[in-house]
Amino acid sequence: MRVAVVGAGLAGLTAAARLTEAGAEVTVLEARDRVGGRTHxxxxxxxxxxxxxxxxxxxRHTRLTELMSELDLKAxxxxxxGDSRFELGHGADTRHGRFPPLNAVALGDLFDRLADVTATIRADAPWLTPDAAALDATTAAEWLENGLPHPDARLFFPLFLGEMMAADPADVSVLHMAFYLRSGGGIRYLNAFEGxxxxxxxxxGAHQICERLAVNLDVRLGQPVRSIESTDGGVTVTTDSGPHRADAVVVAIPPVLADAIDIRPRPAVPRSTERTAPGxxxxxxxxxxxxxxxxxxxxxxxxxxxxxxxxxxxxxxxxxxxxxxxxxxxxxxxxxxxxxxxxxxxxxxxxxxxxxxxxxxxxxxxxxxWVGDEFSRGCYAALFGPGDWTRLGPTLTERHHRVHWAGTETSTEFFGLMEGAIRSGHRVAAEILTLY
Ligand SMILES: Cc1cc2nc3c(=O)[nH]c(=O)nc-3n(C[C@H](O)[C@H](O)[C@H](O)COP(=O)(O)OP(=O)(O)OC[C@H]3O[C@@H](n4cnc5c(N)ncnc54)[C@H](O)[C@@H]3O)c2cc1C
CATH class of the missing domain: 3.90.660.10 (Polyamine Oxidase; Chain A, domain 2)
Structure with a gap:
């Protein structure tokens, strides 16, 4: 079996490594002149x-730590x-711990409300959350505006989302915000250093993971994939240097970039919408x-x-x-x-x-x-705006003819993180080994 993998980030390379181990002939096509993608x-x-x-x-990033130990990398x-520094009002403040010098009750309300909405999310399929339609129709900025009048909650919330998700509250739906927090292990876990x-x-450096993974793989650098055509007999993946024939292709790149590839037949549902924002x-x-x-x-x-x-x-x-x-x-x-x-x-x-x-x-x-980077178009991960989960969620991991999807944005576990990318690589490799 021959497999082409688009993208030499963590998702593409872990998929390639699993498939190679299982005996497939794998070629990884990478646009940049380096491997690693959003690790650098x-x-x-x-x-x-x-x-x-x-x-x-x-x-809790168990696949990542297993991979690191296989590659002889240490944490x-x-x-x-020591103490933290804050500039949230007039001048700079020093505090023990990381709790900001703001109204504790207002921040407590903010975190309680965040925890409440996060707890309602169906982590494996956020679009099936009982109140999904309403949560997907509202931005995080509107959610704040409607329920949290205290100025300290309003001051802190964008900082919190900026730190957690590299998101502006106006760019993400409440469903995406709550899903992201849930998928990453909950607010407390995502926000903490120790534990x-x-x-x-x-x-x-995390870049070593992909560098070491690539050593035993056939990775072609400087090969942005422009088009993919599936037929009954196989798939043709074309870069500026020419076509590559395979039985299946893994597209392991951020959703907005996947939509820039000319895929034939054309998928009925795109990978992103005009509301999908770059982190x-x-x-x-x-x-x-x-x-x-x-x-x-x-x-x-x-x-x-x-x-x-x-x-x-x-x-x-x-x-x-x-x-x-x-x-x-x-x-x-x-x-x-x-x-x-x-x-x-x-x-x-x-x-x-x-x-x-x-x-x-x-x-x-x-x-x-990372915002201006041609082959990432933002980070830490794509931000799903209003309506995105309802529209894109059901086909997030569904293969399209011979095209299979990976990348951290296809993982409902640890979405947006290195762990999510690796889990997506494992999932897609298993999918291909079962089908071909
Ligand atoms: C500043 C920053 C901080 C972050 N902090 C953390 C953190 O602390 N912890 C954590 O777990 N995660 C963090 N992340 C997120 C993490 O880096 C990503 O979730 C993960 O690396 C994504 O891996 P991926 O393989 O899904 O995608 P990518 O790493 O984006 O890999 C996709 C690859 O595809 C290539 N490509 C794109 N288009 C094409 C094309 N048309 N043809 C061929 N190749 C193409 C790209 O060049 C890239 O190499 C951070 C990311 C950034 C940028």
């Missing part, structure tokens, strides 16, 4: 790497020792000689309501320089990404100086713009 490493000092894409994992704890989804990082995140790395905030009893964690960096976290590599990672998300990501390089640097460094006034001039500065 940057060398912040000689031999020290930071994650420009996905970074964090937790103990390292995300250092979160939660941000507990660890991949030592040396909006720009990741900023500010490099210092050492993680100096630790000497001042600070963890490096901060939350800011006024931008450009929504939050910062200490991502310093073991035995490397100090790396302060900043996340710019939601609408601010578009504004920030459009600034000239010098202005982006000035704004981000000025914010770091306000938060951590003892810091010296950085020794390095990197911006990774």
């Amino acid at each position: 490493g940057i060398e912040v000092a000689p031999g020290s790497w930071a994650d420009a894409g996905a970074a964090y994992l937790g103990d 390292t704890p995300t250092g979160m020792v 939660g989804a941000q507990q660890d990082r991949v030592d040396g 909006c995140a720009v990741k900023v790395h500010i490099i210092y000689p050492a993680p100096l905030w630790r000497d001042h009893g600070l963890s490096g964690w901060s939350v800011n309501a006024y931008g450009p960096l929504l939050s910062t976290v200490d991502d310093s590599p073991t035995d490397g320089p100090g790396v302060l990672t900043g996340f710019v998300t939601g609408t601010e990501a578009h504004r920030f990404a459009a600034l000239p390089a010098a202005e982006r640097r000035a704004a981000a460094v000025a914010q770091a100086d306000r938060l951590f006034p003892f810091l010296p001039e950085p020794i390095g500065f990197h911006v990774t713009d």
Whole structure:
């Protein structure tokens, strides 16, 4: 059996590895000149790497941790020792722990309401949730507007969604928001460092997973797939270099990009709609000689309501320089990404100086713009807007002739995360091995 795989991210490569192990002849066609997709490493000092894409994992990410151990990769704890910094009102505040200095009752109400709506979701098929039509018709911004009058809840909610999903509340339906939180293990788990989804990082960078997976696979780089044609006898997958014939094809790319491929026969239901928004995140790395905030009893964690960096976290590599990672998300990501390089640097460094006034001039500065990236078109994952789950959900994993779908956006478990991508790769490989 011959299988073509479109996309050398975690989903495509785990599918390719499983299929190859089972004896299939697999060719992976990757648009970029590197593997890894939304996992990507940057060398912040000689031999020290930071994650420009996905970074964090937790103990419930079982397929990811199994894969890491097969590939001889280790997890390292995300250092979160010390106090947090907040810029949510006038000036900067230092607090023990990560609970923001805002009205506790208002935030309690917000989290109770989020927990209530999340608990109603049918995690395996959100479009079959009892109240799906109403939840899918309303944006998270409208949900906030109608039920949470306290200014502190209104201030904090967009920050929370920006951090959790790289989403602007106006872009996602309540159904998608609640599904995402449920699929990732619930609000508490998704939001937590110790014991939660941000507990660890991949030592040396998450990009190594795909690099190591690719070693034993036939991966062709620089091959954006333009068209796919299924017939009774097989499938033809065409890149700028020509056609590839196979018995089946796995399309393991974000939904908006899948819709850009000319697929024949044409699927009755697309992979995305005009309401499917890109997750909006720009990741900023500010490099210092050492993680100096630790000497001042600070963890490096901060939350800011006024931008450009929504939050910062200490991502310093073991035995490397100090790396302060900043996340710019939601609408601010578009504004920030459009600034000239010098202005982006000035704004981000000025914010770091306000938060951590003892810091010296950085020794390095990197911006990774996922919003403008041609082969990701946003991150952490696609955002399903109003109506999307009702329309797209039922065919999310349903094969179309010889075309099979994978990618984190096809996983109802850990949707949007590395774990979801790997689970989708396993699912699609099993599907193909059963059918052909
Ligand atoms: C900044 C950022 C932070 C994140 N944080 C986390 C985190 O902390 N923890 C976590 O678990 N997840 C996180 N994620 C999400 C995680 O990276 C993704 O869920 C996961 O990597 C998606 O894998 P995938 O294989 O589904 O898709 P992708 O990684 O997007 O792979 C798709 C591949 O297909 C290629 N491609 C696209 N179009 C074509 C085409 N036409 N032809 C051929 N190839 C094509 C792309 O170049 C890419 O290599 C983050 C992502 C980003 C970007």
